[in-house]
Amino acid sequence: MDFAAARKVMVDSQVRVNDVTDRGLQAAMLAVPRERFCDPARAFSAYGEVEVEIAAGRRLMQAREVAKLIQALDPREGETALAVAAPYAAAVLARLGLTVTAQEAEAAVLDVVGPALSEAGVETAVASLSQPVGEGYDVVISEGAVAVRPEAWLAVLKVGGRLAVVERTGPNGRAVLYVKGREGVSRRELFDAAPPVLAEMTPAPAFAL
Template identity: 30%
Template sequence: MDLEKARFNMIEQQIRPWDVLDQEILDLLAVVKREQFVPAAYASLAFVDMEIPLPAGQNMLAPRVEARILQDLAVRKHENVLEIGAGSGYMAALLANRARHVLTVDIVPELVELARTNLANAGVTNVDVAEGNAADGWSAAAPYDVICISGSLPAIPQSILSQVKVGGRIAAFIGELPVMEARLVTRVSETEYQVVNLFETAVKPLQGAARPSQFQF
């Protein structure tokens, strides 16, 4: 495979047409090597417009979905990020290139080790990977400037909403199959949040999340 040609085609044919027009984001996708975060068995699918299987029944999100979330979160260099759902570590690597620091948390020990290994091999030094259930947030380092939730939830729990700073943003996939919405939630005051629906999608549920009746917005 001509990796650079495949990467170029991914950016120009999948990602740019999906309203990812921020040149800094497009450049970043050329720099952070997605193939380094894909399980070896699926290496040939690294740049394909699909989710890629990970251990424990989880998936890497499709490249265009990752790129849209990254663009819409608009992470800045002074900001601290919480990612809920480490997966392979790829999204954390992208976020880390934009942020001061990223804390990514996964409930699956195998994915914690996978993300740590991939991030180390890629030379990413401003990401910490923790093991645990962050479906209700991760209070140890709160509040955060940005929270990125990489699995779907019926709604965002109040415990997560309270862990983002005023002016901070949360990206989440909300709803249940067959149709979910990617949403950007911005905390505009101590008690108010602005919600923007970004696009429709379908993403695997976040492991460890509470039942829908326990959520509120």
Template identity: 30%
Template sequence: MNIEQARFNMIEQQIRPWDVLDLDVLNLLSIIKREQFVPAVYADIAFADLEIPLPNGQHMMAPRVEARILQELAVKKHENVLEIGTGSGYMAALLANRALQVLTVEIDPELAEFARANFAKNGVLNAEVKLGDGARGWAANAPYDVICVSGGLPVVPQELLEQLKVGGRLAAFVGTAPVMEAQIITRVDEKQYRIACVFETYVEALQNAIQPSRFKF
């Protein structure tokens, strides 16, 4: 397989048509080597338009979804980022290239070690993996400039929103099957948030994600 041709095709045929036009984001997809973050058995499909399987039933998001979220978050070099759902570490590596520091939380020990190894192999020095449950965020290091939830949330927990700085942005896939909304939520002030719905998709829910209230009156 011609890896560079496959990477070029991924960018031009999958990602650019999905309204990812930020040249910095497109260039970053050439710099951060996606094939080095997938399990070795799936190296040949690293650039395919699908969710690549990870250990213990988890998946990497499709490349176009990762790229679009990265573009919409518009991370800046002075910003601190929280990611929830590390997976292989690829999304955290993309975020880290644009941020000051990334803290990424993974509930699965095997995946946490896989991501740490991928960071070391690829020289990602400003991303740290924490083993734990991030379904309600990671309050110990809050507040954050940016929060990226790399998994589905039936509802967005209030405590997660409160971990954003004023002016901060949160990306989350909100709702339930079959269709969820990719939302960018901006904290306008201490009490107000602005929600932008960017696209529709489906992403598996985070383990221990908060469920909608079932009360009926």
């Protein structure tokens, strides 16, 4: 399979047509080998409009949704980023000139995506997704959805930092952008999306008599 040609088709038919106008971002997505961020047996599906499995139940977010989240973050060269359950986004951000840490909960996921992340210059960490590594980030992004506002992720942002994530409690979800200010955190809804919800970012069921 000609993956370079598939990348161009992906950017032309899934990214540009969905209001992703940032040319630097488009170029980064043309350069990052998305097929290396999924189960090798599923590499042929990496450029389709599907959520391809990586490992241990984790899936890649669809390319158009990743692109729209990244564009909303307005990432700038030299900034720091934490990609939580977001290996492909991590590589794209690194290509844009950010210093990126990719965090996963399962070593099995990093077994698949680790080599490509290393080549992209991305640091990696295995830790509970509810406990982000490091602090003082300009940008946080996730390719998985969360069921509740991710307070722990917001806590590791510096003032002026941005978080892009999908919030989902049912069949449908909304991508949102949080911006951390000195007096609090603002929230803006972006677009509809429904990636799988990250199990660690789902509250435990509550029982009432």
